Amino acid sequence: MQLSFLIHNGYAIGGTVRTTYNLAAQLAEHHDVEVVSVFRHRDTPALTPDPRIRVRHLVDLRTDSLGSDRAHPLLKRPAADFPRAEVRYARYSALTDERINAYLAGVTSDVVIGTRPGLNVHLARRTRPGPVRIGQEHLTLSAHDQELRGELEAAYPLLDGFTTTTEADARAYRAGMNLPGVPVWSMANPVPAPALPPVAGDSKWVVAAGRLAGVKRYDLLVRAFARVRAERPDWRLRIYGSGKQENKLRRLIHELGLYNHVFLMGPAHPIEAEWVKGSIAAVTSSLESFGMTIVEAMRCGLPVVSSDAPHGPAEIIDDGVNGRLVPVDAGPETFAAGLLQLINDDELRARMSAAALRSSARYDPAAIAERYESLFTSLRAARGPRPAGLLRGAVHRGRARLLGSVLAPRAAVKKGRPE
Structure with missing residues (x-):
């Protein structure tokens, strides 16, 4: 499969960046994986991605780059598609709207994964027919105000699936958001085993x-x-x-x-x-x-x-x-x-x-990637024709029932065994 991750800034340091690169590196063992960064502010990523991953950007904010977009007139115009209530809204613009939407209109991947609420909205509304669309929540539903929740509730029913990092947050989304037929899973963040031996335990x-x-x-x-x-x-x-x-x-x-x-x-x-x-x-x-x-x-x-x-x-x-x-x-x-x-x-x-x-x-990346692979495969198999708008609800519900048999919540899961 061809897999694409859409991320705010893959050249920066942060938990979402680290998690995305960890998961992408493991998936790259068996799939063609790219990370598409909306912004680029430095020559090389601060967190070195696996060499098998393609990393590219949509908007260049480097001061010394020949292709810099810092003087682009659309960069000073406010975004219309990126949700206004999203915490990063001030960073987005008419230029990011244009570049993100152009990317999603022509994306050739089998699966496209958004990594923050504003990008998930773009993903839901602007991706061309064909790819499976998956939104990720790296914060929590409770972190979003009512205005943003309303925007997400309007867009997220167009997604094929949605993931949270904890089962507690997955339950919050299932109970608190009207997402007809959109299956919601908890997928823990992958953390690789360290290269160093474990602690001796005798330091103070x-x-x-x-x-x-x-x-x-x-x-x-x-x-x-x-x-x-x-x-x-x-x-x-x-x-x-x-x-x-x-x-x-x-x-x-x-x-x-x-x-x-x-x-x-x-x-x-x-x-x-x-x-x-x-x-x-x-x-x-x-x-x-x-x-x-x-x-x-x-x-x-x-x-x-x-x-x-x-x-x-x-x-x-x-x-x-x-x-x-x-x-x-x-x-x-x-x-x-x-x-x-x-x-x-x-x-x-x-x-x-x-x-x-x-x-x-x-939490080893191999275990988390295996669950994502099952999710990708099942969503692709369960899709069928894509009716327009909210008429897709019946298809979503049928897909959710099928996925329930493949990735059923594990009632006995406890203490971080991600559902």
Whole structure:
């Protein structure tokens, strides 16, 4: 099959970019795969894609490129097709409308996959007849306001299928959106096995990684670690990442006298080399659409102490087996208690480390790609003629019933075994 991924900016760094390249690389073992980036702002992608993947762009924002579109007059005119309520709307324009729609009108792939809401709307409405159209949600339904939900509800019935990263979000879409006949599945993000050996578990470091943003609640983690230091001053914390909260966190570290125990390390890529220096990973987010860093840490053998935030952590962590879940509204004392339970019990930490390695193998790209391949094949087989507009609902419902027998939700699936 020929497969195309349509992505916002495949030359940048981000969870969706990393996930897309991981999945595309695995699919490229058996299929012809391309990643089409709406924007290009640098000569080479920041995350190196597999050489078997073709990467191309639609709009060139490089300043020193002969083909740069930075002076194109349509770049200054607002987008009409990209949803106005989408968080990235300001980045899109009449030029992106023109280029995306031209690409979709002539695409030759068997399957086209959109990777964010605004691109899924383009995909649903502008793709020529023929290719299977699949929209992906890399955030959550709850992250979208009512205006955007209305736009998605108007366009998404024209898709052939839709995926979320967690079963919790898939249930939200099934219950909260009117998508007649459009099957919705949870497809976890693929995370490759690290090239490095797993952690030894004897270092006295807690490691955290991610954007230094309010939603990550690193201030809670720093305050919790002040309580860890009071009991176990031999342990330390490294936080990897960059963002708007950096100065605020530095001030907090100084105010709490933690400058010899908590370290802001800046961004690191690849992050695996930093995970394996620790013995415990910490996640304090108030919202996780999936929990990529949780899986990355577990694939390195780290048990994870995480807030039980919607939606991902509870589908990945089996509390007390491969990590600990702390109530999302808990204070520093409760989170510190979760860390100290593993810090103070070497045997428990070793057991959880081994369990983390075993359970995280289900997120291997080969396993996730196999499920996507089944989805592609089944959708293509179930299609039949495509009536116009909402009259397609009957065809969608028949296709959904057929797919239910092929990719039926697994009622027994628990703790991150993606449905």
